[in-house]
Amino acid sequence: MSKILSSIIPGLGERPVIFDGGFGTRLQRLGLPSGVPPAMWNIQNPSAVCGVHLAYLDAGADMVTTNTFTSNRWFLGDKAEEATAAGVRVARGLGRGVVALDIGPSGRMLEPFGDLPFEDAVEGFARTIAAGAAEQPDCILLETFTDAYEAKAALIAAQSRSDLPVMVSFSFGENGRLLTGLDARGVAAMFEGLGAAAIGANCGMGPDGMSSIISALARSTRLPVFANPNAGLPDMESGQAVYRLTAEDYAPLACALFNEGAWMVGGCCGTEPDHIRALRASSRGLSMRARPANVPEAITSASRTYDASEIVNISDALDARANPRFREILSGISGADDQADAAMELAFDAIDEGADALRVNLDGLADARVYRALIPRLQQESRAPLIFTDIDESAQKIARRVYNGHTITSEAWKEGGLG
Ligand SMILES: [Zn+2]
Numbered sequence: 489m490s491k492i493l494s495s496i497i498p499g500l501g502e503r504p505v506i507f508d509g510g511f512g513t514r515l516q517r518l519g520l521p522s523g524v525p526p527a528m529w530n531i532q533n534p535s536a537v538c539g540v541h542l543a544y545l546d547a548g549a550d551m552v553t554t555n556t557f558t559s560n561r562w563f564l565g566d567k568a569e570e571a572t573a574a575g576v577r578v579a580r581g582l583g584r585g586v587v588a589l590d591i592g593p594s595g596r597m598l599e600p601f602g603d604l605p606f607e608d609a610v611e612g613f614a615r616t617i618a619a620g621a622a623e624q625p626d627c628i629l630l631e632t633f634t635d636a637y638e639a640k641a642a643l644i645a646a647q648s649r650s651d652l653p654v655m656v657s658f659s660f661g662e663n664g665r666l667l668t669g670l671d672a673r674g675v676a677a678m679f680e681g682l683g684a685a686a687i688g689a690n691c692g693m694g695p696d697g698m699s700s701i702i703s704a705l706a707r708s709t710r711l712p713v714f715a716n717p718n719a720g721l722p723d724m725e726s727g728q729a730v731y732r733l734t735a736e737d738y739a740p741l742a743c744a745l746f747n748e749g750a751w752m753v754g755g756c757c758g759t760e761p762d763h764i765r766a767l768r769a770s771s772r773g774l775s776m777r778a779r780p781a782n783v784p785e786a787i788t789s790a791s792r793t794y795d796a797s798e799i800v801n802i803s804d805a806l807d808a809r810a811n812p813r814f815r816e817i818l819s820g821i822s823g824a825d826d827q828a829d830a831a832m833e834l835a836f837d838a839i840d841e842g843a844d845a846l847r848v849n850l851d852g853l854a855d856a857r858v859y860r861a862l863i864p865r866l867q868q869e870s871r872a873p874l875i876f877t878d879i880d881e882s883a884q885k886i887a888r889r890v891y892n893g894h895t896i897t898s899e900a901w902k903e904g905g906l907g
Pocket residue numbers: 690691692718756757
């Protein structure tokens with residue numbers, strides 16, 4: 489996939505590629521009334537949106553991020569598709585820059601922590617992405633995700649509705665983890681495995697706070713890495729976030745992210761065309777660090793990352809080929825939810841007995857829908873990663889779609905990996 493991305497972003501990996509900066513605050517300055525979603529101006533005031541894009545291009549940005557961050561059904565209802573298409577048209581109409589269709593989170597928590605079902609998230613993102621992709625952006629940018637599962641839903645949606653390369657960017661906390669607990673290495677393993685074209689970090693913190701995240705990402709993936717930090721951590725002033733890092737102070741700190749291994753750097757909240765201009769100037773002539781040829785295999789649960797070598801004690805409690813109790817449950821109880829309930833008891837025992845990971849195989853004894861009931865619950869209750877060895881390919885596919893994490897491939901399993 490990175491080959492495709494390098495064919496649309498000239499010089500990627502050879503010279504600094506510069507993203508644009510913050511959008512919402514600039515539109516507010518141009519008169520966007522509070523309460524009006526920024527993406528509505530793609531329809532109501534496209535010349536203002538166009539002006540912001542041009543300011544960033546004139547400042548030296550290579551990338552044009554569409555004004556569609558919250559342009560989804562959760563924020564804009566039935567206007568989402570129209571606003572998304574209009575946003576791409578505005579950016580495309582500039583005739584300059586690499587146009588990235590910007591997709592932000594739903595603003596809702598996914599099950600099991602919230603009430604948004606995973607497949608509803610996929611469907612919601614798919615509608616917005618289909619509308620935007622029809623206007624022919626160069627790539628898709630999923631950004632500011634704090635939950636890897638939601639980003640997975642958006643990535644699956646993007647892959648189902650377009651052939652465009654998909655860049656995925658996360659907002660990490662100061663502890664170096666997503667809200668749901670996964671660290672940069674786990675995120676890199678998961679999203680490289682899912683077919684992302686590039687992996688990055690944005691928002692959340694300033695450029696100095698982001699350097700350890702970028703360096704961890706760069707060590708953990710062969711994909712291009714990118715960074716769009718805020719103009720420092722905000723101070724709150726009468727209910728408003730104020731970003732204090734000036735362009736002069738921002739540029740060298742953001743530039744240092746290239747030295748940590750990023751190939752593309754820009755800005756997020758609080759950054760302005762001046763920040764991008766200063767970054768462009770101070771990054772001139774920097775050489776890009778090569779991506780690692782190999783990265784150590786990692787396996788993750790929803791919230792933890794493990795070296796493949798750490799996984800020694802693999803429980804077969806949920807392997808119907810190996811555990812007669814699980815066979816009995818699957819053949820003796822009907823209904824995916826009840827089967828999942830009973831299976832959870834076996835899983836708890838295995839985890840109490842010190843399992844590092846759980847091997848899961850229905851062995852054709854139950855409808856693969858049991859995976860949809862079982863896997864989210866298992867992942868909510870346990871940090872142990874799951875390894876799917878179901879020989880039925882369609883069942884294996886469902887399990888891997890539902891899984892929130894990075895598991896090894898069944899091919900690696902057959903070759904004797906993690907065994
Ligand atoms: Zn931001």
